[in-house]
Amino acid sequence: MNLNDIARQYGCSVFSPGMNPAIPAKDISPLSQRQKSQVKIASSLRGAIQRSGLRDGMTISFHHHFRNGDFVINMVLDELQRMGFKDLYLAASSLNEIHEPIIGYIQSGLIRQIDTSGCRGRLAEAISAGIMDNPVIFRSHGGRAAAIADGRLKIDVAFLGAPSCDSFGNANGYTREGSGKTICGSLGYARMDAQYAKHVIIITDNIVNYPNVPFGINQRYVDQIVVVDSIGDPEKIMSGATRFTKKPQDLLIAQKAASVIVKSGYFYDGFSLQTGSGGSSLAVTRFLRQYMIDQNVKASFAMGGITGAMVALHEEGLIKRLLDVQSFDLDAANSLKNNRFHQQIDADYYANPFKTGSVVNQLDVVVLSALEVDVDFNVNVLTGSDGVIMGAIGGHPDTAAGAALSIIVCPLLRGRIPSILKHVNTIVTPGCDVDVVVTDQGIAVNPRRPDVEKALRDNHMELTDIHKLQAMAESLTGEPESLEWGPRTVALVTYRDGSLIDIIKSISQGEDLV
Amino acid sequence: MRLRRTMLFVPGNNPAMIQDAHIYGSDALMFDLEDSVAMSEKDAARMLVYHALKTVPFGNCEVVVRINPLDTPYGKKDIEAMVLGGVQVIRLPKTETAQDILDVECEIEKVERKAGIPVGKTAMMAAIEGALGVVNAYEIARSSRRLIAIALGAEDYCANMKTSRSESGEELFLARAQIVVAARAAGIDAIDTVYSDINNEEQLIKETKLIKQLGFDGKSIINPRQIDPINQIFTPTAKEIEKAMQIVEALEQAQAKGSGIVSLNGKMIDKPVLLRAQRTLDMARASMVLFD
Numbered sequence: 001m002n003l004n005d006i007a008r009q010y011g012c013s014v015f016s017p018g019m020n021p022a023i024p025a026k027d028i029s030p031l032s033q034r035q036k037s038q039v040k041i042a043s044s045l046r047g048a049i050q051r052s053g054l055r056d057g058m059t060i061s062f063h064h065h066f067r068n069g070d071f072v073i074n075m076v077l078d079e080l081q082r083m084g085f086k087d088l089y090l091a092a093s094s095l096n097e098i099h100e101p102i103i104g105y106i107q108s109g110l111i112r113q114i115d116t117s118g119c120r121g122r123l124a125e126a127i128s129a130g131i132m133d134n135p136v137i138f139r140s141h142g143g144r145a146a147a148i149a150d151g152r153l154k155i156d157v158a159f160l161g162a163p164s165c166d167s168f169g170n171a172n173g174y175t176r177e178g179s180g181k182t183i184c185g186s187l188g189y190a191r192m193d194a195q196y197a198k199h200v201i202i203i204t205d206n207i208v209n210y211p212n213v214p215f216g217i218n219q220r221y222v223d224q225i226v227v228v229d230s231i232g233d234p235e236k237i238m239s240g241a242t243r244f245t246k247k248p249q250d251l252l253i254a255q256k257a258a259s260v261i262v263k264s265g266y267f268y269d270g271f272s273l274q275t276g277s278g279g280s281s282l283a284v285t286r287f288l289r290q291y292m293i294d295q296n297v298k299a300s301f302a303m304g305g306i307t308g309a310m311v312a313l314h315e316e317g318l319i320k321r322l323l324d325v326q327s328f329d330l331d332a333a334n335s336l337k338n339n340r341f342h343q344q345i346d347a348d349y350y351a352n353p354f355k356t357g358s359v360v361n362q363l364d365v366v367v368l369s370a371l372e373v374d375v376d377f378n379v380n381v382l383t384g385s386d387g388v389i390m391g392a393i394g395g396h397p398d399t400a401a402g403a404a405l406s407i408i409v410c411p412l413l414r415g416r417i418p419s420i421l422k423h424v425n426t427i428v429t430p431g432c433d434v435d436v437v438v439t440d441q442g443i444a445v446n447p448r449r450p451d452v453e454k455a456l457r458d459n460h461m462e463l464t465d466i467h468k469l470q471a472m473a474e475s476l477t478g479e480p481e482s483l484e485w486g487p488r489t490v491a492l493v494t495y496r497d498g499s500l501i502d503i504i505k506s507i508s509q510g511e512d513l514v
Numbered sequence: 515m516r517l518r519r520t521m522l523f524v525p526g527n528n529p530a531m532i533q534d535a536h537i538y539g540s541d542a543l544m545f546d547l548e549d550s551v552a553m554s555e556k557d558a559a560r561m562l563v564y565h566a567l568k569t570v571p572f573g574n575c576e577v578v579v580r581i582n583p584l585d586t587p588y589g590k591k592d593i594e595a596m597v598l599g600g601v602q603v604i605r606l607p608k609t610e611t612a613q614d615i616l617d618v619e620c621e622i623e624k625v626e627r628k629a630g631i632p633v634g635k636t637a638m639m640a641a642i643e644g645a646l647g648v649v650n651a652y653e654i655a656r657s658s659r660r661l662i663a664i665a666l667g668a669e670d671y672c673a674n675m676k677t678s679r680s681e682s683g684e685e686l687f688l689a690r691a692q693i694v695v696a697a698r699a700a701g702i703d704a705i706d707t708v709y710s711d712i713n714n715e716e717q718l719i720k721e722t723k724l725i726k727q728l729g730f731d732g733k734s735i736i737n738p739r740q741i742d743p744i745n746q747i748f749t750p751t752a753k754e755i756e757k758a759m760q761i762v763e764a765l766e767q768a769q770a771k772g773s774g775i776v777s778l779n780g781k782m783i784d785k786p787v788l789l790r791a792q793r794t795l796d797m798a799r800a801s802m803v804l805f806d
Contacts, residue, residue, distance in 0.1 A: 248738035252538055415530065440537045460805055476533065476570065 035167045035210055041225045045079050045203070048224045049157075052199045056086045057112070058156035061197060063190035064094035064117075065161070065173060065326060066182070069236030072161035072203050074101050075228065081105060087112045091153060093144060093189040093347070094392050097121030098236075106131055115153065117141055118382070118392020127490055128388040130506035136389075136491040138382065141189065141325070142351025142360065142398035143496045148196045149348050152498060158197035160190045161231040162217065165204040169222025170215035173327065173344075174337045177208040182234045185306070185327020185336045187216035191346035194221040205231045216344055241308030241331040244286055245279035249440050253280040253409050257367055257438045258287035263459035264436075264452055266364040266405045267297060274303040274360075274399055275310075277328045278369035280409045285309040292318045303350070303359050304328070305395070306342070311335040314342065323359055325350040325395075351398035353496035360395070360402025368396055370410040370437075372424040375466050377431030377446045379408055380424035382493065385417045387483040387507040389491065393428050397496055400433040405452065408434055412441040418473035418480065420466065425483065426493060427502040442469050483507060515796045516576065517541040518663060518703050519732040519748040520741050525550040526559035526579070532566045535575075538738035539745065542576040547592050548583075548607050556588050560595050567599030578603040578639060584617055593618065597625040597636050603662060608670065609640040610647045612657035619658050634660060639705075643667035644674040648689045655700035665734060666693050668707035681717060683724065694729045703731040712737040722747045749801040750794045758791035758798075 007014045018025070027034055042048035054060070060080075062073045073092065078101070080088065090111050095102070100122045105111045113134040119127060127136055139147060147153035163182045164175035171194075173184040182205065194200050194217045201224045202217070245251060257280065261267050273288075275281050286309065292298065301321040302310050308331030313319045315335070322342040327333045335342045351360045360366075371391060372380040379400070384390045400406040410419045420439065435452055437444045442464035445453040456463060486506035493502040522540040524531050526547045535543045545566070551559040563579060579601050581592035596604055606618050619638065626633050638660040642648055648671070655664050668686055672678055677685045690706065697704035706725040709718045722733055722744050733744055750758070760778055765788055768776040776783045798804035 246739075248538060249534060251739070413533070440534065460802070472571070 031210070040169055040222065041167055041207075041227065042201075045076065045226050045228065046083065048201050048226045049079060049083060051224065052157045052201060054080075054085070054157045054199075057088070059089040059091055059154060061091040061155040061158045061193045062093070063160055063187070063193065064092060064096065065184040065187055065190060066232040066237045068096045068098050069182075069233035069238075070096065070098055070161065071230055071232045072159060073099055076159045076203070077102065077105050077110065081108060081110050085110055089113050089115065091115040091144075091155060093141070093193075094118040094394075095120070095123060097123075099123055103131065113137070115139065115144075117144060117394055119389050120391070124389040125509060128383075128504070128507055129509055130486060130488045130490055132490065135489050135503070138393055138491055138493045139498075140351070140393045140397045140494075140496050141347050141395045142353050142358070143393075143494055143498060144189075145192050145347035145350070146352045146354055146496070147498055148192050149352060150354075155193055155197035157199045157201065158190075158193035159201050159203055160187075160193060160217065162187065162190070162202050162204045163231070164206045164208050164212055165202050165222075165225055166208055166210040166212040166219075167225065168210055169200075169202055169217070169219035169225060170210070170212040171202045171204065171217040171222065172212060172215050174333055175206065175208050175212060176214075176337060177212070180206045180208075181230065182206070182232050182237055183330065183333045184232075184237050185333030186324040186344045188325030188345055188350065189347050191217055192348055194218070195346070199223050201226060203228055203231055205229060214344075238327070238329050238333060240329060242277060242282060242329045244283050244309070247279060249411055250279040251283055252440050253411065253438055254283035255287050256440075256443060257281075257284045257407050257409050258291060260407055260436055260438060260443060260456065260461065261288060261365050261367075261405075262291045262295075263456050263461050264365070264405055265455040267291070267295075269297050270300045271297070271364040272301050272303070272362055273299055273365045273367075274305070274363055274403070275367040276369050277305050277307055278409075281367045281369050282307060282309055284367045284409070285313060289313055289316075289318060301362075303363060303399075306332040306335070308332060311339075311342075314339065323350070351395055351402070351496075353398065353401070358398075358402065360398045363399060363403035365405045365407065366399040366403035367407045367409060368400060368429075370408045370419065372419055372421055373408055373410060373434075373437050373466075374421050374424045374431075375470050377434040377437065377466065378424050378427045379429040379431075379434055380426045381428050383426045383504060385425070385480070386509070387425055387485065387505075388509060389504060393493070397429040397433065400429045401496065405435050406433060407436045407438055409438045412439040412469060412473050413477060416477050418470075418477045420469045420473050421480070422470060426504055428493060430495070430501065437466060437469070439469060441472060444469055515800045517732070517748075517797075517800045518576070518705060519801075520744050521578065521665075521705060521732060521734045522738065522741070523550070523708065523734060523736050526563045527551050527555045529562060529566075532562065533570055536570075536572040538741050540575060540735070540738070540741050541732065541745075542578055542603075543572065544578040544580055544605060544734070546580045547588070548580050556582070560588070560592055564595045564599040567596070567601055576602055578605050580605040580607055580641070581618075583608060584614075584621070589618075590621055593621045594625050597622055597631065598629055601636065603637045603639050605639040605641060605665075607641050607667070608643045608647070609654055609664075610644060611650050612653045615640055615654060615657040615661065619660060622660070636660065637662045639663045639665060641665045641667045642689070642693060643670035645671070647671075648692050651692050651696035652699055655696040655702055661700070661702055663703035663705050663731070664693055664697050665705035666690060666707045671707075683721065690725065690728055690730070698729065704729065706730045706733040708734045708736050709740070710736060712739060715739075715743055719743050719747065745801070748797070749803055750798045752803075754794055755798045755804055758794035761788060761791035762795060
């Protein structure tokens with residue numbers, strides 16, 4: 001028997017030197033030259049778009065790691081507009097004030113529908129006023145990851161800004177090669193788009209030497225690279241360490257929340273936690289630190305939204321590992337760069353609701369903020385007391401559902417506006433996933449958690465009833481007038497699994513916005 | 515026992531601060547109608563505090579209002595509004611003589627009678643803020659059954675004494691000693707002056723330890739962030755509580771045996787030690803660190 005017969009028997013071909021066109025030809029130029037002649041680097045953004053195969057009606061995606069310093073979304077949409085595209089489905093992991101120009105792209109017909117975790121500023125106000133024909137789809141971070149992973153949200157072209165990228169597409173939110181112009185730490189949300197989009201374009205202002213390790217986005221997923229002057233405003237992407245609040249009210253709430261954690265039964269050597277980046281939520285770590293030292297308790301890991309506060313605890317040895325889907329400040333980004341046990345993860349790893357291994361399901365405790373909470377423990381983080389969209393779902397419902405103990409921190413009143421209500425304007429996280437509400441004027445435990453209530457009472461924690469908190473707020477502010485919603489559904493709020501949990505109607509804002 | 519470790523000053527013309535003042539764990543709140551309120555705001559502040567007394571639930575806080583002196587156009591109006599509002603304590607600023615107290619008491623009584631409020635329900639507190647007041651401290655402290663405490667106001671006192679405040683506080687030594695002795699002699703509480711650098715927690719702690727050692731019951735404060743450090747200093751430690759419990763237990767055992775001599779670990783316990791142990795336990799219970 002010769003090789004040909006055996007190859008036929010086992011269904012393979014016979015090796016022939018240099019005959020397989022799918023294998024790139026041996027390149028004898030040195031690496032320094034190969035990097036320069038890399039085909040992945042497009043000549044221009046327009047050229048990259050043309051080569052991507054993008055057509056009208058398709059889905060484009062972006063990440064929000066540059067927060068309010070992002071130049072990428074506006075830059076790409078501007079180019080698409082000039083190229084005459086229409087009817088695109090915009091799937092961004094979140095949108096910010098800086099993305100106000102999208103209003104114009106909606107009006108011009110470039111953007112047909114928006115799919116995001118949050119929306120702020122003039123764009124949010126315009127959406128609430130009803131400028132879109134199709135409702136915005138709001139998803140949690142875990143909900144978006146799941147929708148992408150199981151194909152409900154199909155991305156045709158992902159435009160992913162990256163603070164560093166080599167010529168083969170290994171991209172990251174920082175670089176160990178020099179300092180780079182911008183830094184954003186983790187690229188956790190962008191990694192989803194990179195892995196699942198049909199075509200991936202990295203947009204960077206910093207081409208670094210191959211191999212750009214460690215990388216957040218693997219070269220395997222990257223089709224093209226576009227080099228631009230600037231991908232964002234470093235000052236607005238992130239600043240030093242997120243400062244602890246000095247507001248006595250926030251500190252009081254944080255102190256109470258820390259005390260709830262310690263007395264809940266979930267504070268033990270090896271526990272795990274996540275806190276948000278809001279005033280009182282962030283300050284919880286400060287109070288928890290002292291308890292951890294006093295009681296010799298160390299956390300096995302902290303998840304986030306990582307901030308300098310978490311990093312400090314990690315570097316002090318109080319938190320063993322940090323899992324980072326998004327870095328909130330420079331301290332966090334630098335820690336990701338320098339600390340061995342600070343690990344970048346993607347949104348699916350973080351919060352996919354369909355996977356028991358998701359990090360949110362390993363959380364003992366999560367501390368989350370809220371705009372509004374109602375007597376059924378439903379939480380709103382999306383619309384203000386005036387009914388206008390002003391926030392982001394983020395990982396709120398994911399962590400609340402995943403953590404063994406979910407704690408919501410919020411003041412009883414914000415000025416003359418009550419935060420504890422009979423009904424929230426918009427349900428984002430359902431009451432069934434919320435365990436404890438901590439306000440400056442009292443702590444209420446969800447009746448679904450008699451175990452937590454007992455643990456806290458046994459530890460002499462003073463508790464109240466959520467109805468009493470609501471009544472206390474109302475006695476001070478009076479009953480809020482109900483909002484005058486318009487006829488139009490401007491947004492669909494989806495739960496983690498994609499099911500519809502609430503809708504947002506249009507609302508008159510007393511001025512001509514559009 | 516009524517704790518007066520911390521008394522939080524709140525300007526009487528700031529609705530947001532008044533509304534939230536009680537949530538920080540201060541033992542007492544002092545709404546101010548006097549120095550922190552501009553002339554043009556006096557009426558508004560009086561109305562505001564009156565309505566707050568009527569509507570805001572201040573929880574376990576003792577509510578004190580600092581009125582304007584009677585020799586101003588506002589003093590009498592302040593007293594009337596606060597007594598009708600149901601204030602627990604009226605604090606008189608710049609008290610110099612026992613007569614100052616009696617004059618205010620007379621006005622309070624008039625309002626109580628007119629409104630059908632039990633005479634004597636409204637308590638009083640005097641701030642001593644000048645050399646004459648310090649000299650008369652004992653006479654002031656025993657001038658009225660309504661008086662629950664006297665307090666030192668150090669800024670005015672220092673100006674009056676032609677000196678200024680220092681970190682070490684020598685200039686206040688006599689005033690503090692005189693006030694705390696006068697208060698003890700009259701059987702009422704003594705409250706120390708404010709420490710106004712809210713960002714210097716270290717010095718606040720130092721000063722609080724000093725006045726606790728002198729015998730004061732507590733301190734006036736100007737920011738909620740000062741509450742915890744001060745409360746902690748006045749709150750008995752676990753070790754102190756344990757020792758006090760052993761002493762009290764020894765006393766109970768001795769009483770059960772019908773013995774007049776109390777001893778612990780072979781040592782006889784004097785009566786002052788017993789009294790101090792009892793006070794430690796009272797403080798611990800009131801501070802919510804000891805539960806029966």
